Amino acid sequence: MLFHSVDFALFLPLVFFGHWFVFKNLRSQNVFLLAASYFFYSFWDWRFLFLLLFSTLLDYFTGNKIYSASGNSKKIWLTISIVCNLGFLFFFKYYNFFAESFRDAFSLFGYRPSLATLNIILPVGISFYTFHGLSYVIDIYKNRIKPEGRFADYALFVSYFPLLVAGPIERATHLLPQLKKKRVFNYALATDGLRQFLWGLFKKIVIADNCALYADKVFSHPDGFNGSSAMLAAFFFSIQIYADFSGYTDMASGISKLFGIHLLRNFNYPYFSVNIADFWRRWHISLSSWFRDYIYIPLGGSRGNMVKKLRNVFIIFLLSGLWHGANITFILWGFVHACLFIPLLLANRNRQSAGNIPELKDAIRILFTFIQVSLAWVLFRALNVGDAIVIYKEIFSLLLFSYPEFLPKKFLVIIAVFMAAEWLGRRSEFPLSDIDKRLSPVARILLYYLLIAFILLYMGNEAQFIYFQF
């Protein structure tokens, strides 16, 4: 069930009604939300519900064991949890990739081991709920939190439907206390949630899905395009992936606000970053902070000698690439970002930022960072390294200055208006957030109807969100 589907348009009001009108006390509200979340998940493939349940039970059980154990057995329970969680992730997501890579590597030496590849379907959202569970057990191990007493509350933390399939990757320290506190309906929060949902829907349907049409033109058949067309496709994909993923996050946050729950902020206008380090503080914040807290810092972070620092940076970026998918292109994408990050680290400029709110004077740095990021996205989007090389060759040729083979002028105007709205709204969580302070009620309502008109005009394909595959 997609957030922008008709099914969800019926599901959400029913859950809202059930949550506030049928189930009045917190315990029953949480159980109801959990049942709704499982129903939501089973809409994709009910068989994977068992995997989700098993993963939830495993982390709940090992969390309790870690807390009550002492000495070495604490570590053993943690290891069991990590091995099982990552084992599932590895099996469903990476087995075929590693089996093929292993076989190819050996075939270079004339030996071809008989490792069968399997016909495995990737359970939707596995990377997200596995990381939820891992953060929970690691936090218990590190004595940051106590294990959750009520299984239903813990299960809801893992499976809460707005974030179940594409995040944000929540922390037990942030979400669980909200699930345990009596929720009171808040009019301002609910209307803010609806505005955020509307903005996310607009991003997904009008911006992302239409950018996909132009990006796919080149990325599905990269041969034979001139440099400007290839660069334009990279630009469209940059906007697509941002509008798609942040649109999903906006919808998830907006829905959650209807139930009085705040989710972690996942995006902070990443395309207004002044360098790559700044970009990573603004892009998929819940994932980068997860890697920072559970891998980078335990490895030593930016402390220690230079070799150690470089090693840690490479590990984090390569893992971040691999997290996105079982393809060498994702790993190379991570590698490129590491290479762009390291000069900033060496020059001690990795913490430099234009501040939370960049100004126009930072325009050139913002533009330069955007070009770097867009070029790196080519690796992320290309089906294989060969395709990426073809596109790079086209971009870095003199034909970059030729007239592009497609130039959707009207749609570029829509993108320009969208980016301008994002720029004007960069002081708030999303551009429509504080619109009641800036526009009269009539102008506001007209704007909402205008957004709905655009959404309706472009709606219908129900294209999946890019990040569901991760």
Add this chain to the structure above:
Amino acid sequence: MKKFILRLLYFLSPVIAGWMLLEAMYRFVPNNYSAKYEGLQTHKQAEIFILGNSHSFYGVRPELMSLKTYNASNISQPLICDKLLFEKYVLNNTNAKAIVLTIDNFSFNEGIDDAELSWRRYFYRDCMHIDIPGTNPADPKQYSLALAPRFNITMESIKLYLKTGTLVQCDYSGAGRNEGANPEFNNEKMAKIIVGKHASANGTMAPNIKILEDIITAAAEKNIKVLIITMPVTSYYARFANKNKVKEVENICTKMEQYPNLTYLNLFTDTRFNNCDFYDTDHLNYSGARKCTAIVDSTLTDILKRR
């Protein structure tokens, strides 16, 4: 909470009213699907039934055929719908002597679940009363036709209705009619776009080949002849079409001639047609349809003589 719900309802009321109006339009204004349903009820005496997509919808004219004919083809009609229509309305019709079915270079790769076609499943269900397998019982679109097509398709329908006063694009015999050649659509640039659009159908061929075989076998049991046609296209279209794909489909159809009740007619690059016979790059206009119908008619006459 009360304030929130009331304000939300006020805000959504124009959207809900719009949805109800669209629903009424799709339910009460006749469209191609309801017209074809009516046509199939009133043409029970027909001996020849035309099935297939827009190529036969615009390309074969029943009134020019020697035998009583009804054109049951429709725009973007996939093979599964041809099969279901055939089974429901033709197979048990004792007057039926032959069916004509178009197979183009993309026909075996298309399915009703393709993004551009999927909305049509609800119209077949509601207006033509055929149940296409795979409809999700929890899918709300099957209860509201206004929710089925993309909104821009609905906008096009509204425009058509305001301009012509109807959503029906076919005449009493079930055929659509295009006049003249439209230079805006009948040109090289457009051919490249249309070939690309057709090439984007990339489903596996086997299920559709099986569907075609099922139609042929069922027809044989009732002594109904099957004429498969690959419809003509402009030279522009033929130039950009994937030659291997064209050949592959041609080979499959030729192989099917092993069925005794089947004849294959390949008009893809037939020299009797020139670019002036087409409204756009791959749809015949009225003069082209006359030529095509004459060829179909004489072929069917020969086939039925051999009965």
